[in-house]
Amino acid sequence: MEESNNNFEPRIIAFVCNWCTYAGADLTGTSRIKYATNVEIVRFPCTGRIDFMLLLKAFAGGADGIIVSGCHPNDCHYTSGNFHARRRWIVFRNILNFLGIDVQRIRFSWVSAAEGAKWADIVNDTVKEIRELGPYTEYKKVANYLDEEADSHE
Template identity: 85%
Template sequence: MTEFEPKIVAFVCNWCTYAGADLTGTSRIKYAQNVKIIRFPCTGRIDFMLLLKAFGEGADGIIVSGCHPNDCHYTSGNFHARRRWIMFRGLLDLLGIDIRRIQYSWVSAAEGAKWADIVNSTVKTIRELGPYTDYAKVAGYLEKEVKE
């Protein structure tokens, strides 16, 4: 049997983490290939529903990353995002959605190495947790019915 390769979706802001991930590449730092990066104008724009949709579409893990506090291109987008994440995390935890599968981080445009580290460690965590079958079962409820 081949080893489980986690599917990871990264929601990142254009100004810091996306540029940071770019730096990781231009610095020729190798990191896990499991991540699919989605670029947003700002972490404040990352709707909580998008995270659920990622799980619904088969992601095993999620990274959400943006500018460090006080570094937001739009001055306060990440502060608002932080509050939203605090609330969202609490709600997901109550609902039994595995919050260990969502990694939040601040990665600046100068932190190419940190980005590689975030991705690698997230891949490692998700590899240990295994595929997100609980959510996949719920998301694939109808398909399963039809097949049976």
């Protein structure tokens, strides 16, 4: 059954680095800031470790939106992991866009360990945006062999 947009609860997967954004999200909690519960956080040692395939797997596995976040430039725990990541996302986002995959559903951000409030804002914003966009069915259909057009093998 298709969920109507009114009661649609987006499923957001957040890929975050251990040193900044994960600690920042921790701070959000310890500061008792309330934010949307739609987000599932996956912790990585560094944004440089976040393979672009993981984002595609998240969409295939049912994510409606994705957050990718790590240390601000020049603040990386490993000096340059986020610089490498930034390049990767520049290229990757471009490829996805050319292939017609919805890049609006991927939110890239820098959140430091001190930015607990920013993390709450980002999650709330993303949830709001994805709620407006609706469920990401296009990609899921293909992933689950449910796409009629693609299945017909004309």
